[in-house]
Amino acid sequence: MAKRILIVDDEPRYLRLLEANLRTEGYEVVTAQDGMQALDVFSSNPIDLVLMDVMMPRLDGFGATQRLREFTNVPIVILTARGEEQDRVRGLDLGADDYLIKPFSATELLARVRAVLRRAHSPADAGQVRFFTHDDLKIDFARAEVWRGEEPVSLSATEYRLLLQFAHNVGKILTSEDLLTSVWGVEYKNDKEILWVSIARLRQKLEKDAHTPRHIVTRSGLGYLMPPNET
Amino acid sequence: MDKETLSELHRIFQEVQSKSDWKSALDALFISMRGSFVFDNVAVYLSDRQTPGLDVVYARAIGRGKTAEADAAWGESVANDVISNEHMVIHGPDKGSNRNDRMSQTYVLGIPLYVGEKLRGALLFVRFGGPEYSDIHIHVASLQAIWAAALIERKELQEARAELDSVQRQMRLQDDFVSTISHELRTPLGFIKGYSTSLLRQDTQWDEATQREFLSIIDEETDRLAKLIEDMLESARLQSKTIQFKFSPIRLDALVRDVAARVRTHHPNLVIEMKMDVLPPVLGDGVRLSQVLENLFSNAIKYAPGSKLIISGKHLANKVRLTFSDEGEGIPEEFIPFLFERFYRVPGERTVTGTGLGLYICKQIVMAHHGNIWVESVLDRGTTFLIELPADPTL
Numbered sequence: 371m372a373k374r375i376l377i378v379d380d381e382p383r384y385l386r387l388l389e390a391n392l393r394t395e396g397y398e399v400v401t402a403q404d405g406m407q408a409l410d411v412f413s414s415n416p417i418d419l420v421l422m423d424v425m426m427p428r429l430d431g432f433g434a435t436q437r438l439r440e441f442t443n444v445p446i447v448i449l450t451a452r453g454e455e456q457d458r459v460r461g462l463d464l465g466a467d468d469y470l471i472k473p474f475s476a477t478e479l480l481a482r483v484r485a486v487l488r489r490a491h492s493p494a495d496a497g498q499v500r501f502f503t504h505d506d507l508k509i510d511f512a513r514a515e516v517w518r519g520e521e522p523v524s525l526s527a528t529e530y531r532l533l534l535q536f537a538h539n540v541g542k543i544l545t546s547e548d549l550l551t552s553v554w555g556v557e558y559k560n561d562k563e564i565l566w567v568s569i570a571r572l573r574q575k576l577e578k579d580a581h582t583p584r585h586i587v588t589r590s591g592l593g594y595l596m597p598p599n600e601t
Numbered sequence: 602m603d604k605e606t607l608s609e610l611h612r613i614f615q616e617v618q619s620k621s622d623w624k625s626a627l628d629a630l631f632i633s634m635r636g637s638f639v640f641d642n643v644a645v646y647l648s649d650r651q652t653p654g655l656d657v658v659y660a661r662a663i664g665r666g667k668t669a670e671a672d673a674a675w676g677e678s679v680a681n682d683v684i685s686n687e688h689m690v691i692h693g694p695d696k697g698s699n700r701n702d703r704m705s706q707t708y709v710l711g712i713p714l715y716v717g718e719k720l721r722g723a724l725l726f727v728r729f730g731g732p733e734y735s736d737i738h739i740h741v742a743s744l745q746a747i748w749a750a751a752l753i754e755r756k757e758l759q760e761a762r763a764e765l766d767s768v769q770r771q772m773r774l775q776d777d778f779v780s781t782i783s784h785e786l787r788t789p790l791g792f793i794k795g796y797s798t799s800l801l802r803q804d805t806q807w808d809e810a811t812q813r814e815f816l817s818i819i820d821e822e823t824d825r826l827a828k829l830i831e832d833m834l835e836s837a838r839l840q841s842k843t844i845q846f847k848f849s850p851i852r853l854d855a856l857v858r859d860v861a862a863r864v865r866t867h868h869p870n871l872v873i874e875m876k877m878d879v880l881p882p883v884l885g886d887g888v889r890l891s892q893v894l895e896n897l898f899s900n901a902i903k904y905a906p907g908s909k910l911i912i913s914g915k916h917l918a919n920k921v922r923l924t925f926s927d928e929g930e931g932i933p934e935e936f937i938p939f940l941f942e943r944f945y946r947v948p949g950e951r952t953v954t955g956t957g958l959g960l961y962i963c964k965q966i967v968m969a970h971h972g973n974i975w976v977e978s979v980l981d982r983g984t985t986f987l988i989e990l991p992a993d994p995t996l
Contacts, residue, residue, distance in 0.1 A: 381788075383818065387795045394805040451787050472791035475798035526649065526656045561624075563660035567644060567675045571657070574677065 373487060374398040374415060378408040378434065379423040379449065388421060391476045392483070405429025409437060409512045412444075413500035419487055420446045422466075424457060432464055439465035440534060441500065441511035445486045449474075502537050504599060507576060507585055509537055516576075523575050528553060532568055533576075536586055536596035545593040569594065617748070623756040627659055630748055638741040640726040641665045645714070645749060646680040647722035655680060655722065658753075665703065665729045674707045676725035683711040683723035689743075691734055703730035710734050712746040716754045724749055782833060785944060785956070789822040789829065796822075825956075832958040836943065839965040846889060846969055850882035850993050853890075853921055854914055860894040861912070868902060876913040880921050881992040889966045893974075896959045897925045897986055905929020905984070919992050926985040932978040940976055 375397050377388045382403075389399045400415070402408040404426045412420070420438065424431035431448050438446065448461040451472045458469050468486050470479060502509040508517040514530060516523040525533065531553045535544060546565050550558045558564060573580040587597055602610075613633045620626040631643050641664035646655045660675060682690050690711040698705040708728040713720055724746045728734075734742070796815040800807065807815070838844045854877040861873050901910050905927035915922045932940070932947060939945045941964045944957040967974040972990035 383792055384795075387792070387799065390807075390811065391799055391802075394802075451784060451791065472787055473794035474791070475794055476802055477798060479795075524654060526654055528656055561660075563642075563644075563662050564657060566662070567657040567660045567677075570675060571677060 372396055372398045373418040374400065375419045375421060375483070376400050376402065376408060376411060376417045377421045378402045378405065378426070378431070380404055380426045381423070384423065384449075387476075388479070391480060395480055395483075397483075405431065405434030405437075408434050412438070412442075413512050417444055418490070419483060420444055421449065421483070422446060423449045423451075424461065425451065432460060435461065435464045435466050437512070437514070441502075441538075445490045447482060447486055504537070504540070504585055504596060506578075509533070518576055525572075525575065529568060529572055529575070532572060536594070540596050541598040543589050543593045543595045549594070617752075623752050624659060626752050627749060628661065630745060630752070631661065632663070634741060634745060635663070638726075638738050638745070639664070639728070641729045642675060642725075642727035644675045644680075644725045644727075645722060645753070646677070646684075646725065647714070647716075647753065648684065655684065658722075674709070674727050674729075676707075676709045676711060676727055679709045679711040680723040680725055683713050683725075684720065687713060687720055689713065689739070691739075693733070706730045708733060710739065710742055712742055714746055714750045714753070716750045716757070721750075721753075785829060785833075786826065789826040792822040793819050793826070829956045829958075832956045832962065836958050836962050836965065839962060839969070844889075844969075846886040848884050848886055851885040851887050851890065852880065852882055853923065853990070854880050856887060856890060857894060857912055857914065857923070860891050860898065864895070864898045864902075871902065872909040874909060874911045876911070878914055878916050880914050880916055883921055883970070883990045884993045884995070885970050885990065886966075890970070893963045893966050893988070894925075896963050900959060901925070901927045901929070901984075908983070916992075917989075919994070921990050921992055923988045923990075924985055925988070926983055928983040931980040931982055931984055932976070933980060934978075937976060937978060941974070 375392055377385060377392070377399060378401070379385050379388070380403050385401050385403075389401065392399050400411055400417070402411045405422075406429045408420070408422065409429070422431045422434060426434075429437075431450075435446055435448065438444065445468075446466045447468045447470060448466045449470050449472060450457045450461065458471075461469055467489070468482060470482055500510060500512050502511065506519045509515070510517075516525055516530070516533065532549065535549055535552055546562050547559055550561060550565050553568075554561070554564065569586060570580070573583050573586060576585050577583045585596055586594055588594055613630075616633045617626050617629045620629050627645070631640075642662050643660070644657055645659040647658045648655055655677075657675070676692075679690050679692050690709070692707075692709040692711070694706040694708065700706065706729060708731055710726045712724045714722040714724050716722070724742070726734075726742060796819050800812060800815055857875065857877070861875070865871055865873070898910070901908065906929075908927045908929045911924075911926045913924045915924075936947050940947075941960045943961045945961075946957040964974050967988055967990070970990055972988060974986065974988045976984060976986050978984040
């Protein structure tokens with residue numbers, strides 16, 4: 371099966387250059403012109419690799435990488451025009467697998483793509499699910515939107531991040547310390563009250579009955595968890 | 602105030618002010634005043650200026666709420682009431698609740714928080730099992746609200762300052778001429794390298810149409826690179842003031858007509874309307890001023906294609922004012938302050954090639970003539986560039 375590559379760049383000339391070369395190698399190509407479009411396109415068909423420019427309007431390469439890494443392990447190669455170390459480091463830290471510095475030669479591009487695809491652990495579909503469901507709860511990771519049944523749920527950035535922790539660890543008990551550190555930062559490691567309030571608020575918004583929660587359940591003395599789907 | 606109260610206040614003030622971070626300061630504030638105002642849970646709800654809705658930024662369970670964890674009451678609905686209606690709220694236990702279960706007998710007090718004069722959130726106190734809030738309690742709680750708001754404002758200002766410092770540092774890096782040049786040059790170089798190495802690939806064949814396409818791109822980008830280098834050198838020379846201007850009395854009306862005629866030979870369909878007063882001579886460098894005019898013509902042709910150009914010259918007091926108008930799309934207001942900056946290109950104008958240096962160079966030249974250049978624009982109506990030059994004082 372031909373590998374499908376998503377290329378993201380706001381310069382049409384770069385899209386043309388990348389697409390023309392990738393097609394000669396038998397790859398299928400889909401394009402996007404900024405980070406937001408990339409996230410939308412990403413879920414329409416399975417993608418094996420994302421080739422993404424850093425400087426883009428609306429959502430830049432770093433932002434898009436960060437969002438993608440919230441829900442997928444797809445290989446990401448960032449294209450950076452400035453050879454500055456901080457760009458490369460930042461991209462890699464945010465989850466990119468490799469980088470290419472412009473100007474690059476066509477052969478270098480293709481070799482890099484081949485190498486990253488070789489290293490990729492999972493096939494296109496695994497770890498790439500855009501939608502998450504848990505009983506009547508649905509999360510669209512690409513858009514960072516949450517629904518309870520048919521109703522959209524409005525969550526603050528913090529509440530969403532907290533929910534993600536549970537969505538990515540279904541069936542696993544998460545300690546207060548873990549949750550506080552991951553969502554708020556290490557300085558909040560012992561501020562348990564803020565976790566209590568936030569979980570209480572999340573339950574108000576997500577549960578049919580906040581006092582008998584089914585999405586986020588307390589395990590006294592141990593922590594909290596999202597129990598596995600009952601199927 | 603009596604001595605006892607004063608020394609108590611002194612102790613509290615010191616306690617709170619001694620804390621360097623806002624969370625510990627809030628802790629100190631509530632704990633040190635707990636003798637006068639007892640509570641079980643306290644929470645600070647704040648609205649984020651960017652997203653709608655409230656977030657909890659601080660919460661403490663000091664008394665009986667300590668073991669109740671995530672199901673305890675934190676007064677969220679009261680907080681929403683405080684913010685929507687901009688008033689203090691006192692909420693006693695629900696009528697149907699069990700009198701004997703202390704934890705369900707919640708007494709909530711919510712006070713608006715004004716951070717920097719804006720209603721930004723609510724300070725909430727919860728008591729399990731009472732007692733009710735007396736007038737003195739409410740008074741003390743209101744004082745705490747004022748102080749808490751000040752602590753939050755201080756925190757936000759500190760964060761804003763840190764952000765500003767970091768942005769400033771970034772901008773200083775970006776303003777570095779060398780790093781900007783290398784970025785600007787790498788773009789056309791990137792295309793030239795990319796498209797030429799594509800054609801050079803030995804493992805594939807490109808059809809003729811594609812070969813021509815790639816070669817044209819290489820050609821165009823080479824031109825772009827050449828112009829870029831030319832403009833960069835020019836702007837560097839102007840910047841370092843190593844350019845020798847040759848000043849002599851110049852008849853601007855004649856200069857404008859010359860440049861217009863030259864432009865028309867390359868663009869015969871261009872409609873130019875001229876309304877020139879009789880203008881006194883200005884002291885200037887004819888070659889450089891022509892450069893400015895050529896740049897304005899070139900911009901108008903690029904960004905307002907097909908539009909009529911209206912050029913007028915007026916004699917004002919001891920100045921000459923040239924206006925250069927097109928009837929094109931105009932420039933959005935938010936971009937106007939940046940137009941004359943080095944390498945600035947209006948976002949979205951990717952299809953038009955340009956170096957971002959043209960207007961910067963124009964400005965340098967006009968300023969070297971002790972003049973002024975600026976722009977006015979109305980979306981969908983057009984753009985006008987205005988240049989003022991001092992009339993030759995010796996004549």
